[in-house]
Each structure stands twice: as C-alpha cells, then as structure tokens.
Amino acid sequence: MATFAHRNRRSGRRSPLTSAALLLIGLLATGGAYAAFTATSSADAASQTQVTKLTEEGEKLFAANCASCHGLQAEGTEDAPTLIGVGAASVDFQVGTGRMPMAASGPQAEQKPVQFTEEQIAALATWVASLGPGPAIPDERYLQGDGDLAVGAELFRINCAMCHNVAGAGGALTQGKFAPGVVGVSAKHVYEAMITGPQNMPVFNDANISPEDKSAIITYLQYLETSTSPGGLELGSLGPVSEGLFIWIFALGGIVAITVWLTAKSN
C-alpha cells in the first residue's frame, strides 16, 4: 500500500486501480470488524463460564477462610462488617496486601505476607463482587504511572499528606491506628485504596478525584519510589525529628568524642 501510494505520488497521476483498492480496503475493514465482533462475543461467552467458575470457587474459599467473621453470605457478624457491595477492588486490596484474613484483632488490619494466590484472590473478588455492585478492580490504563507528575504531587500534598506524610512515609492516627507508608505500594493497590477507603482511610471516589488525577497521584508515588534523593540520606523522610536526633547523636556526639580525644593525656 505504501509503495503503491509512493509510486502514485511520483507519477503525479491517480492510478485507475485506486477505486478498486479503496473498495477492497472498505470491504476488508467491515468484514474484519464483524469477524472480530463475533469473536469477542464468543470470548465473552467463554469468560462468562470462567466467571461462573471463579464465583463458585470464590464462594468456597470465602466459606473456608472469611465466613467465620464476615458470615457465610458475607452478611457480616458482630466481629466484622458485611461485604455486600464492597466490590472487587476492596477484596483485591485487603486480601492482595495480606491485610485479610486478619491475624488478630487490633486497632487496624495490618499488612502481612499474602495468604492466597493471584487466582484465589481473583475468585474471592469475583464472588464478593457478584453479591452487589461496588468498585471494580481498576483499569490498567490508570496504573501506568504516565499521568501529570506535578498535578499528582499537588493532589497528594492536599489530599494524602496529612496522614501519609508529604514523602509518603506514613503517620500516626488516633487510638493506635496509623496511616502506612505508601511509597513502594503497587499502583493497583494504591488505586484500590483510594476508591474503597480501607481501614480508616476516606473514600476518594471518581467525583472527588477523577481517574486521571488518581493516575497522576500514582505517577508521583512512582516518582518518589524510583528517584534518588537529591540531598543524600533521607533519614526516613520523617522531617525535623530525625534531623534533630541525627545532629545530637552523630554530629555533636562525634565532635564530643573528638574533644575527648584532643584533650586526652598521652600515656
């Protein structure tokens, strides 16, 4: 096609074959699209059976691992809330970061080694999502870290920094609860946390922070994770407290050691 057009331009005349070629292209495009559409339909059908399978598997996993607190139909008990309507994103976040199932009750569910495989988590999420509409697992295109960095940084400072610290190092909440550090958390889990509001976190829905803006925040967090610190050691990015401890212990401590050495009597 390219060579054809090229030759055409060189000759400066429209070839008589052009109309035929255009017709051919049009037909191919329509037919191809139709074929693709029917193929998608059959793929949908295939995934539908897969979803049913996942749902069944999820229900079994739920009954075995979650139901003792959340109830057999996820209706909730005295110990744990109902999961009807929390959506797949919530399950994927809680189970995918190891927070659920909880090791022990405490101020909040804490991150620990993940207890299930990817497939099992997907099964659980599918089953819980089937119970009622809720936030879905986010679209890949928002997780690429290609959003607007400066907008993401500003949104992070305004919406997230009061709990998670400007550098994402985490911070204290009331009654032993805390906002964990968020640098190094996978983009998917960051997104899911924003739309589901796990533990004490508020929900940032799409009307509050648009998906593009969430993507920008993820971009900033990935920047924090991958960029090197311009000023040297970061001391945990905790601000003036760690700086004060450092100057007293290491700098002044070192200088005092030197003064002791300088004034020591030689033997």
Place this chain on the structure above:
Amino acid sequence: MTVTATTTETTASEATAETQVEPGKGMRFVNWGANYIEDRTSLSGFVKELGRKIFPDHWSFMLGEVALYSFVVILLSGTFLTFFFQASMTHVVYDGSYAPLKGVGMSAAMASTLDISFDVRGGLLMRQVHHWAALLFVASVGLHMLRVFFTGAFRKPRELNWVVGFVLFVLAMGEGFTGYSLPDDLLSGNGLRIIDGMVKGIPIIGTWISYLLFGGEFPGEAIVGRLYTLHILLLPALVVAAIGVHLILMIVNKHTQFAGPGRTQGNVVGVPIMPVFAAKAGGFFFIVFGVIMLVASLVTINPIWNYGPYDPSPISAGTQPDWYIGFADGMLRLIPPHLETELWGFTITWYILIPIAVLGLFIVLVAIYPFVEAWITGDKREHHIADRPRNAPTRTAIGAAGVTFYAVMWAAASSDLIATHFRLSVEGVTHFLQAALILGPIIAYLVAKRVCLALQKKDREIALHGFESGRIVRLPGGEYIEVHERLSDYDRWRLVSYEDYAPLMVRPNAKGRITTGTKIRGVLSRWFFEDRIAPVTRSEIEAAHHDH
C-alpha cells in the same frame, strides 16, 4: 604532654630570654611589618597580654568553641545563600529542574530556594551546610550551657556571662525559627501558623499583634520579607555583639578549671593562647567545619521539594519544628484540650496561655538561676574552681529535674512518631508524657541527689582507704584481708578538694528581728545543704594512714 606544657598565669608574665641571632630576610620583613603596625596602633601590649592568656584543658571546655565555629560556618554558608535567595512572596510559576513542581504556582522565596537546591552549582550543599550548622550551633550552645550549669561555672564572678550566654541561646532559637520560615514551603508555613495561633490566643492584643506581624490576615505577603530582615540583619548583629561580650567577659573573668594539685582560686593552669592553644583551636575549627561538611554532603535536611509551596489547606503528617523549638511544640501538645473560659463574650484560651506561661517561666528560671542560688547559699566569694557535679548534689538534682522537664516537652513534640515507631497509641503516649512532665522532674531530682551523695561517699571511701586491689593476703594469724591500694597525692587531690557548705543559721538582724526573708532563706538553705558529705580533712587522711 599537657602536664609538661603547663604554664601558670603567674609565671606567664616573665619575659622569655631571647638569643641574639642575625634575622633572615623573611624574619626582617615580619619584624618590619610588626613595627609598622605597632607604631600606629600600640597593639603589642594587647597581643602580649592576650597571647599569654591561659586556657585549661578539659574536653567539656571545648563545647563553647564548637558553638563559635559552627556560627562561623553559618555566616559563611548564609552569605552564599543570600546571593541567590529572594525574600519575596510575589507569586511566580516554578519552571526549574525539579519535575514534580514544574508549573506549580508558589512564592518567589520558595522558587528561589528550589533554584538554590537544583539549579545553583553547590547550592544544595550550601543549604544543607547552613541548616545542619544551625542545628549544631544551637545543640552545642545547649550542651555548653549544661556544662556551665553542672560545674557551677556560673557562680560569681560569672553570673553576668551566664546571662549573656542565655541571651545568645534565645537569639539562636530566634535565628533558627526565622530561618526555618524563610523558604515558604509547607513545613515553614505550618510552623508560622502555629506561632500565629499562639499570638492570637493572647487576650485583647493577640489579634492586633498578629495583624501587625503578618501585615494583615495570615499568611499575607509580607512575612517572609520581614523575617528575612530579622534573620540576616538584626539577629546576626545581636548574636555577633553578644558573642563579643561573652568572649571579652570570659577573658576578663578567666576560665574556670577543675581542682587539681597546684590549681587554686588565684591561678589558671593550662596552656597559653599563643602558640599552643591557638594552634589547637585553629585545628579544631577545621574539624568542626569538616564534620558539618561531611554531614551536609551525606544527609538530607529539610527537603523542601517534598513539602512543596505553602498553602494554608494541606499539612503533612509528622510536621515538627526544628529540634530547638520542639520543647515549645511539645508543651502545646501536652496541654489538655478544651481548656477555655468564656467571659463576657470573650473566649480565654487557657490551652494557649498556660503553655506560654510555663515556657516563659522555665526560660526565666534558667536565666536567673545563678542569682537565686547565690541568694540561697549566701555565698559572696569568687569561684574559679569548677565543681564536680556530685559535689553540689542539690544543684545537680535541680539541673537533672530541669533537663527532665525539658526532655519530656521535647519528646512530646514527636508524640506521633513515638506512637508509630513503637507501635503505641498516640493518646497513650500523650497521657504518659503528661504524667511524666510532672512526676519525671521529681523522680529525676530525688534520684540525681541520691546518686550524687552516693558518689561522694564512694570518693570519700577511696580517698581514705584507696582502691580495692583484688589482692587477698593471709595474715600470720590466719585472717584474710584484701589489700587496698593507696591513692597518690595527685589523684587524691581531685577527690578531696571541694568546698563544704553548711545551712545558714537564721540569726536576728541588727534590730534584733528575724525577717520573713531571712526565714525563707534559712529554709531554702537547709534544703540546699542539709544532705551533704563533708570533704575528707587532713587529719582524717593522716588517721587513715596510721591504720594501715
């Protein structure tokens, strides 16, 4: 080495014998230069006098030097920063090299600080040098003050110099806080907001002062320029002047020394300024400079690029002031909330007023302590021999209580970080520290006093009977004894030479009356000196010698 190089001030004035040798070319030039200056200034007497000043050698006597040298580093690096910093709150859009802030609106102050950090060659290093040196400056001033306090070096004739030093400490905190607020980043703006809140909490005048300070409603567009003027003009001038007075008074009063053989209230044993002390001090300056450079080149301080420009709505978790303002922040965190009284339509905010009162009282007590102690003890003598802390148990205990009080407030400023890092609840940490603020100093007082008395007892025991040598000897009669190794006279001197005080006797004055003041003084004096271990006397030592 120190012992052999030792000179005393009494012998120092003796002229050294000069051997007559034909001077070389270089020496002739130096002589000519010296004469030239001498003819026009008569400086030689001053140099001779100053050059033969004696400085005793002890590591703790060098802490003030650390403060002085870090101040020099602050001046040098600060001058560099003024070349590039713009103390203006004009709105600009950042267009420098730091990608996450590109296109963000901010003040010119913040933008120029970012430029210093990312676009000026060596700028970030100089910023970090300046800030780390500032932290070290205030820290070394604090440690120096503790040394002076615990060795009683503030006693007559040095009370005034204690006050000058105290003023320096306050000025240093002022310098630190104004500097912390200059970059106009989120952290500094939050710090200013707290100050603004405290000022506004003062009844009647608070709001007026706040509007005066910020040139309108907080944050306004004036505060950075005003703080800059204070930071680089007024406060440094006052600091330099106070350092000058501090050093002159130190030379006039002479330096204190610890007790030792040949050291009396009337002399100073140590090395003269020229050449030994000057050489050591010059070298030590570069050591301090080197440590600051090392820290500044390896460790981040105040990453304003993380904080972003100031905006009154956001705040970061873990927002704290620099360490030396921490005690004030901590006091604000410790005061129970909701302490308010509504009176004729006005709200009196006790949770602001009480911290201000407590902090003010604490600071004032530190400033006037030398005069309080002098009044209680009634001691009008000059003191040039520094106390070992254990030999002044009550003072040491008061100091320990003060340090504990300060430390609790200081710790409270990081209550949130203590909670997250030790897995505690922030309320629990706060309640514990609230209790510790009251009980901690009392416990510290009692423990420190008992420890001092115990150490004095131990010293007394060692002075009289020597060290346990660990050598067991069986006597002909079958008795086992452990041989005690007697101290040399030199070592014993340190243990036995301190002043003994006794509580004041309450006596009627000339009119035959006992005034209330005298009574109070008697009670306080008893509190000060009731528990004491008397120094070992000559006869006791001799008696102990006869025993063995």
